[in-house]
Amino acid sequence: MNFETILGKVDFLEFLRGKKATFLLSASVTKTCEIPNISQAGIPGFLHLTPILDAEFLCTKQVRSMPQIAQTPKGVPTPALITRAVHELNAFSNIEILNLGLETLPQISHFKIHDFNMKPSGRIDDGARIQALEIFQKAIEFGQSYKTNDDYVILAESIPAGTTTANATALALGYECEGYFSSSYKNNPSDIKNETIVNALKRVESKNDLFEKLGFLSDNMIIFNAGFILGSRANNLKVILAGGTQMAAVLLVVNSILRSMDGQIDSSNLALCTTKWINKDENSNIKALLEQLDFPINAYASDFDFSESSHPALKLYDEGEAKEGVGCGGALCYGAINGLTKEQVTKKVESFLV
């Protein structure tokens, strides 16, 4: 396996080769996922469980809060399988869960679950009513005080309907987004998503400040992770944002916050790592999103795909039915800089589906 450089230079990721990583999973819910057909990241009617099941599977290889693993309606298994496969082949030194508004806790012991006393964020077509500034401040504090024994942190997410809120967020902040945002669907359900985004944007007025806007149409994950990145600059923590266009939206929020306060950021210890499926996606453009940042950013994509598999459920990834999530792009890049092969990862993922 290898990785491709989307933006920046190879040096940051090369420097992390062989080093130890803590994996942080931002597990969150936006009630936007309750809009019918808006997301296929999970079991219809139970999408709010997806981040909980992902956390359980990643940590224990067991799904405890529901009798079956999260699958999309077409039967695409959660990308948590890929992240777990990498973890089994070359373990992260540590996994911790960030509870960014789950309805119930993952049923796992020993693993640290950070609690921030948050509720699921609301539907953005109904005014999400997120206490954006409060969440941001909690995240700044957490980022400033966060300590790890490892060399770097891989920050991932699991939040169904997250690409819709990410797209709305970037639009509200004035970024060019047309055709740039990804979806967990191959045939992007643009009507439902666009309708939702349009309805959400209607609530935003020009007099609203940045955090008011975020409160209307963003989600806990985006706001929190933007704060975490800014806070963790105090320690110059090395952070890989493991995700696709949603993590790009996190960086756009960071950018807007810096603009609003005339601030600057040393982004040399930050990178975004995603999948080949995002990098080569014809229906989105992560590079175009990242190029709108005022600061330089390293961005990489794994070259992993399921071309060595003949499993029909996994081939759907190569056909564009699922592209990112649960940090699988970051996990694959981590696998690449730790010597894993495509064959090893393919076989391990397949072993979960038998």
Place this chain on the structure above:
Amino acid sequence: MNFETILGKVDFLEFLRGKKATFLLSASVTKTCEIPNISQAGIPGFLHLTPILDAEFLCTKQVRSMPQIAQTPKGVPTPALITRAVHELNAFSNIEILNLGLETLPQISHFKIHDFNMKPSGRIDDGARIQALEIFQKAIEFGQSYKTNDDYVILAESIPAGTTTANATALALGYECEGYFSSSYKNNPSDIKNETIVNALKRVESKNDLFEKLGFLSDNMIIFNAGFILGSRANNLKVILAGGTQMAAVLLVVNSILRSMDGQIDSSNLALCTTKWINKDENSNIKALLEQLDFPINAYASDFDFSESSHPALKLYDEGEAKEGVGCGGALCYGAINGLTKEQVTKKVESFLV
């Protein structure tokens, strides 16, 4: 490779995935091994050397205190080969030896050998005359003050005839044992072992307190490790007891000590890890031993066997001639959570026998 859960949940071992381990080898001698044909863990007439040779081989891949590696009369090589194979493939961060009554020291430098000024424990058919309370107190102190830079400790043992003393110990403490204790023999030499145990139990009177009983018919390893476990709860050290029914006996002693003082233990950071050969052994029942504990315990077994080998000496393991020792079950579980494959371990062990 993978592991199976005998008791408890996967979470504790999953949490240790990718984390760093110190391997502690309790090297000890009970003169019970001098009873002819009671153990095949070593070279007849030189069984007292077995723990010394095991320590040397584990640390250096060389046998220094005897010109050949410890083998059973039928030619089953010591399980130290398995532990060493795992160490070569994915090294423990640190190995330390606990000298629990060796007649001579292992000839190794740099590796820490903890000395506790103990003599080999006596033959239990002759009244072992162990200063049980003194050893227990030393162990409590050692456990309380023991520090490691690693995330957890794998505590293993090498003590020939140890299953006999373990069985006698559990019986004297009133536990149900019929058919539950393992042996290094396939055709368990029950007559000699049972005769020895019966003779040992004759010395125990109901007026004897717990430590008097242990002094008659236990061994240094069991008493010390029980104290180590209790002492190390002060720091909540994460400990894997790497062994089979002997380590179960250690836990039964912990249990009896707690009962005698109306004490309690937080066992959430403890687990027992053993081999498939013990887990599937028809002549013993480790689960039944562990189920007699008053506290919950996590117990796991490796799924490793020598089915991928054609080496006749190794096939004897699969035939039940050797089952545990030198922490090989714990080492294999450690290998499993660090991504080693059965093929890798098999080939490495075979390379030692050429």
